[in-house]
Amino acid sequence: MAFQSTKTLILATRNPGKVEEITSILSGLHLTVKSLLDYPNLPEVVEDGQTLEENALKKAREIFRATAVPALSDDTGLEVFYLGMKPGVFSARYAGENVSYADNNRKLLAELKNVPINERRAQFRCVAAFIGKGVERTTHGVCPGRLLDEVRGSGGFGYDPLFVPDGYEETFAQLPGNVKNSISHRAMAFGQMETIIAEYFTHF
Numbered sequence: 001m002a003f004q005s006t007k008t009l010i011l012a013t014r015n016p017g018k019v020e021e022i023t024s025i026l027s028g029l030h031l032t033v034k035s036l037l038d039y040p041n042l043p044e045v046v047e048d049g050q051t052l053e054e055n056a057l058k059k060a061r062e063i064f065r066a067t068a069v070p071a072l073s074d075d076t077g078l079e080v081f082y083l084g085m086k087p088g089v090f091s092a093r094y095a096g097e098n099v100s101y102a103d104n105n106r107k108l109l110a111e112l113k114n115v116p117i118n119e120r121r122a123q124f125r126c127v128a129a130f131i132g133k134g135v136e137r138t139t140h141g142v143c144p145g146r147l148l149d150e151v152r153g154s155g156g157f158g159y160d161p162l163f164v165p166d167g168y169e170e171t172f173a174q175l176p177g178n179v180k181n182s183i184s185h186r187a188m189a190f191g192q193m194e195t196i197i198a199e200y201f202t203h204f
């Protein structure tokens, strides 16, 4: 049977791609990691903030309030230099409400049609938030790269099939998950969170 720590954390997300990545990044903490996928009856958190930080804090605060379990969230955006750093905080709804990742990728490809490779620079920005008893912390991570003019690969999620991180020739959807989890915006933000969470659980 897999080891189950009595120290439990809840990820304030229903995005299975994020759950997999964050669980893997935090595996060294040996905590029991749950997510909203384990709590189907909890209401949706409305992401109406103007910044990644506001949304990340809102998600973690609401889930901590509802469950009393220390909560961890992430709000992430893709910033495209040619598009004035859009879609940013609106990355999930770039092509409209309730759209698929493929719809968003198609819209991005259309916006960048005929834009040469040297003008296709972009970066993922991730803000992680941790809320526990008497504790509210945020950390940040950025991953620079460029956007291709076609989708490549089937791993990862979201904009991964278009995004080639600096120093690599393959997209995040082509690279093995452990590579993404060692260099990504999320790896950077949650890497900093590790010490904050470890310190928290020495008290609780």
Ligand code: ITT
Pocket: 012, 013, 014, 015, 018, 047, 074, 075, 076, 077, 078, 090, 091, 092, 101, 104, 124, 156, 157, 158, 159, 160, 172, 184, 186
């Ligand atoms: P939660 O709010 O439930 O955590 P979400 O999918 O709505 O999940 P975000 O608002 O943080 O997550 O992310 C906005 C969008 O940005 C998301 O729908 C993806 O399309 C994209 N995205 C986020 N992280 C990504 C990553 O690591 N790689 C590729 N695309 C990503």
